[in-house]
Amino acid sequence: MSQLTILNPQTPAEAKTIALGSDRAAKIMAVRGSLARIAEIDPAWAEANIIARRVETNVPAMPLNDWQLMQGARERALAVRDLLQAQRRSADVYVGLEGGFHSISIEGDWHTFLRGWAYATDGKNGTFGATPSISVPASLAKKVIEGRRELGLVIDEVAGVSDVRSRQGAWGILSRDLVTRSMSFEVALIAALAPFYNQKLYSESV
Numbered sequence: 001m002s003q004l005t006i007l008n009p010q011t012p013a014e015a016k017t018i019a020l021g022s023d024r025a026a027k028i029m030a031v032r033g034s035l036a037r038i039a040e041i042d043p044a045w046a047e048a049n050i051i052a053r054r055v056e057t058n059v060p061a062m063p064l065n066d067w068q069l070m071q072g073a074r075e076r077a078l079a080v081r082d083l084l085q086a087q088r089r090s091a092d093v094y095v096g097l098e099g100g101f102h103s104i105s106i107e108g109d110w111h112t113f114l115r116g117w118a119y120a121t122d123g124k125n126g127t128f129g130a131t132p133s134i135s136v137p138a139s140l141a142k143k144v145i146e147g148r149r150e151l152g153l154v155i156d157e158v159a160g161v162s163d164v165r166s167r168q169g170a171w172g173i174l175s176r177d178l179v180t181r182s183m184s185f186e187v188a189l190i191a192a193l194a195p196f197y198n199q200k201l202y203s204e205s206v
Helices: 025-039 066-086 138-145 151-159 169-174 181-192
Strands: 003-006 017-020 049-053 093-106 109-121 126-130
Touching: 017 025, 017 066, 025 049, 025 093, 025 181, 049 066, 066 093, 066 109, 066 126, 093 138, 093 181, 109 138, 109 169, 109 181, 126 181, 138 151, 151 169, 169 181
Parallel strands: 017 049, 017 093
Antiparallel strands: 003 049, 093 109, 109 126
């Protein structure tokens, strides 16, 4: 099982620990980026440790709707929590990230979007946050949905390189790198973590 723990050598004992249910580079970058942004308004988050663990979920390898995306993100967060608890370890916040498609019909026309969800929990309370959405070309969407193929494999073919999802992701290919996969997940994490860094406002829910 892949394991990664990122420790800040100057981290005090009381620093926060964030556990991520994935060992993908783009997702780890998203956690780092979101923590850096949050630290701009709350310095306590600047010294956080990140624990990244590969986990399994029960959702399809290529989620095709918001329900599957949200369920996948939640399962990832809970899976990394359970994994650490089995090792007699813990974190302040457990997070999961899931990306894929969501399609909707507007006045008879189908639109498919690339989007993702984040889920953050302290083990008791949890909240979701969403990435932006970007329209997926019909030809690409057809290869994934009707061809029953993972987006990562299709994007690799389109880009002519391997393992795009660990770098700029499909987001980077579709937006010509104006927005990367990690950047999109960073926004979702900032949203999902809001009750934890804006506790006064969310005090009734977290």
